[in-house]
Amino acid sequence: MTLKDCTKAELLWLIDWMCTHSMFRHDLEIERALNDLEFERTRKRLDEARRLHEKSARLRRQYVELLTPYEGKPILDVPADVLDHASAILEEVQVLDKKWSRLMKV
Numbered sequence: 001m002t003l004k005d006c007t008k009a010e011l012l013w014l015i016d017w018m019c020t021h022s023m024f025r026h027d028l029e030i031e032r033a034l035n036d037l038e039f040e041r042t043r044k045r046l047d048e049a050r051r052l053h054e055k056s057a058r059l060r061r062q063y064v065e066l067l068t069p070y071e072g073k074p075i076l077d078v079p080a081d082v083l084d085h086a087s088a089i090l091e092e093v094q095v096l097d098k099k100w101s102r103l104m105k106v
Contacts, residue, residue: 045104049103055096060093067086
């Protein structure tokens with residue numbers, strides 16, 4: 001049997017047993033492992049937040065590039081398909097921003 005074969009409850013039992021029945025201070029090793037695990041979780045969360053931010057920034061640049069030729073012109077001079085595309089980009093940016101905010105707990 002290996003640790004991968006154990007259920008969550010069995011792993012918790014094993015950790016508890018090691019802490020109470022061992023001559024060594026496994027609780028310190030477990031604390032170190034938990035700190036490493038927390039660090040890894042945070043790193044993954046920040047990597048995902050960075051990915052979302054980069055995609056959002058790329059879409060914002062597309063939005064600006066799309067509408068720059070029409071800057072200073074009346075809205076009626078902007079073709080409908082350009083406005084639709086710009087609107088779709090902004091909707092996707094809003095979705096990404098909400099995901100980022102939820103991920104970063106803002």
